[in-house]
Amino acid sequence: MPGLIGAFAELDSTVEAIGDLRRNRFAELTVYTPTPRHELEHALAAPRSTVRIFTLIGGLCGATFGYWIAIWTSSYWPLVVGGKAIASWVPYTIFGFEVMVLIGSLSTVFAMFALARVPRLTMTVGYDPRFSGGHFGIWVATAPDRAKEAADLLKKHGAVEVRHES
């Protein structure tokens, strides 16, 4: 979808512009910020990340696999060592724990990649290298008939540059 990008030098201007755009029913906004800021998160009222669900599933699968591999291999060749039970849960907790951490962490990372849509091969329209430096950016996806209204809102809040892109 075509749209326009506004670059801002100040945080408060960006927050105000987001609020005004949302009040004027510009719903498809992407905000670029050099560092995560609570103010922007609240202004956007974005839903909570669902990464935690994947963390939980990964952790549970890892713990289950860790215990299972140790118990299954011991049962496959049942050798009694030091008078301990064939499937001795105390030492096997180490495998349950370590594999839980391993799989839980990796699933967290892969979930983050999938949900944040990285890696991406090309930079999408609207990105500007300034947004990793000191500037904030707002990308407003809008039909051409409302582009002027969006541009006016961005400028009203002090955008240092407004650019149309498609």
Next chain:
Amino acid sequence: MATAAAPMEPRPNVPSATVRLPAVKDYEQVDREIIATLRPTLGWFAALATAILCLLIGVSAWFYQVYAGLGVAGYQPPVMWGVYIISFVFWVGIGHAGTLISAILYLFRAGFRTSIYRCAEAMTVFAVMTAGLFPILHLGRPWKFFWLIPYPNWRLLWPQFKSPLVWDVFAILTYLTVSSTFLYIGLIPDIAVLRDRETNPVRKQIYAMMSLGWRNSDREWRHFTRAYLFLAAFSTPLVLSVHSVVSFDFAMALTPGWHATIFPPYFVAGAIFSGLGMVFTIIVPIRKFFKLQHYVTLNDLDAAAKMCLFTSLVVGLAYLTEFQIAWMSGNKIEQDYFWNRVFGQWAWAAWIMIICNMVLPLSLFSQKLRRNPSWLFILSLFINLGMWFERFVIVVPSLSHEFEPWQWGSYAPTWVDYSILIGSFGWFFMWFLLFIKQLPVIAITEMKEVVPPRLRNVGGGGH
């Protein structure tokens, strides 16, 4: 221009709330000054050359050992664990402070971690990479190293999952994977900054690939911050578990001096203490040579020194508790062993350990010394030495003084052992030096969280 709204007080991002950097004015300054550390200097080339030379010494000694056999490494019955196992435990320990600083302090919202955590995280990864070499160096046939990995033989006989050595493989591999992942994930936004500022097309392309197309969008940050939090939450118990598992290598044996329930917390405290020592060894010169005093402030060093003092006290308490356990056990073998450790054959090593790890760190009760980078650097060298000797004192005296007099013996490392030890320092510092010239040694993005953002409606629009 917009009508001026009510002035906005920027909400501090919680992990960095207590840190103030008055000499850092804006985000651009952070980019400029931290990226400037990536320019190679003559001093850096000299340090890298020294590290590579040390590494070559170690590699040459290892080739000789492979050719001549493990006998050249100074092993003689009954002491069949020596410098390699000591160095393995030493390097795993060094790797602990990184995750402590990056993960545990992140969860505890300790702001002073911001300036030093990247260094410490990189140190963790390279220290664990170094530690991982030692079980291989300890093998008579190192080309069979893959036998350490738990997989079944052709008769589907699996490794013994009740063996602490197999626990070790799982713990160390998990720790290496998770700490590398943690380091890389934290680096992605910073690599994106480098990508956007780089002018050399080849380097720009490499940074573009490494940053995975990161754009700093709200969507990316939202999932990134959550994922980072969960990784920190996973890493915290992992740190505690890994050195506990390493301690089981000893504590599960019935050898005098090893078979003690105090070992897991004792090892964890020792690991964190030694890692903090290495953090000072690294961060103090970096701070000075890269002129980063206004990022790594004296307050940060002071706070880290307090942590170092605390862990030193815990380690000292563990040393004394070991003696108390031996004394109160009524076990003659155990009592003889500890007497031999401190007043007998190994007294020289034990006293190096006690002076470096228990006595000298007490100087950190002085605020003046905690805020003196030169003293922190000198002390850190003593801590590194003392912690290596702690592992020497754990490994060698026990094996050389077991239950019966015919099991008593001695041990002296050879030039091969020393060369490989030097080589391990070369290997570690080579990776670290390469790291600091390719990637930012201070986290750019997290540092920006500390710097107040530019505002239009506060005090005339300044910071």
